[in-house]
Amino acid sequence: MDSLVPAFIAVLLTQSGDRSPWLVALLADRFGKPLLVALAAGLAHAAGNAVAATGGLLIAPMLTPNARQLLLALALGFAAMGALWRLKPPDRLEGWKLGAFLTPLFGVFILAAGDTTQFFTLAFAAQGPAPALAAAGATMAVLVVNTAAAVMGEAAWRKLPVRAYRIGFGLVCLVAALILALGALRLI
Template sequence: MDALMAAFVAAALAQVGDRPAWLAAILADRYRAPGLVIAMAALALLGAGLLAAAAGAVLAPRLTPEAKQLFLALALLFHGGGALFPVKAPERLDRWRIGAAATSLAGLFILAFGDGVQFVVLALAARADLPWLAAAGATLGSLAVIVPAAVLGERGWTALPLVPMRRIIGALFVVAALWLGLDALRLI
């Protein structure tokens, strides 16, 4: 259950101001179908999360508890450090002619799979007794941000104070990473 909640919180915070939510807002505007974009986002996020959780389950037996904690600290540090920099606008997928459902599913899967959240999911899954809970938590946490983005549309989403929120969240991730890393190394 720890993996579910940890992944939920990490993903919800990490998605604020990030590219998957922005792309969901763009696609919801283009296709005028926020419900469809949200459904495809859920499938894309779950698929990417399950792949990361499976990798974490394979990696888990090879790591000591301290190494697992250090791995999580590294994942949080990378994601937090990346959040301190401006986010680049996602590709608008204007030339994709495969329909609303397939464009949303494929586009959001590609962004989700390459996202820092998947590294955090992998690290949380490596620590968990039930790794798939990390994927479920990350999916639900990401949707907690993607749903409002899709409903608001691009103009409404980008009007929010996402840059300062993203920087504050990034700093929190870095602090948490340093704490976990120092604890794993028994320096605190």
């Protein structure tokens, strides 16, 4: 349970201002099947989170507690940089003719490859004895956000104050990253 809840919260906050729910919202509108699109996107994220959790499992024995804390600080720092950077609209995948399930499955998998969600999953998986819980928490959070985006649709999703949210979230992540990094380096 040590990594389930923190991974859920971190990914929920990260995904709420990310491009993948935007892609899910527009694909849900395009195909008219919001729950199927959300499910496919959730499976795409689950696959990426499983890879990240496996990476966390493999590197965890090589890391000291301070290195694990520094890894989490790096994940927060990258989340801050990503949130403070301008959000570009996702590719609409209009040329993809794979249908309502495969288009979001592959499209979201490609869009999310190596993103902050997976970095958080890796960092939380390296923290504790049960890396699968980090992947489960991250995947549950993604399902919540993607389902909301799919049900809302693109027009409603774009009306949300995403820019202000991303700035606030980015600043909080930046402060948290600095505090964790200074603690891991024993400077505070």
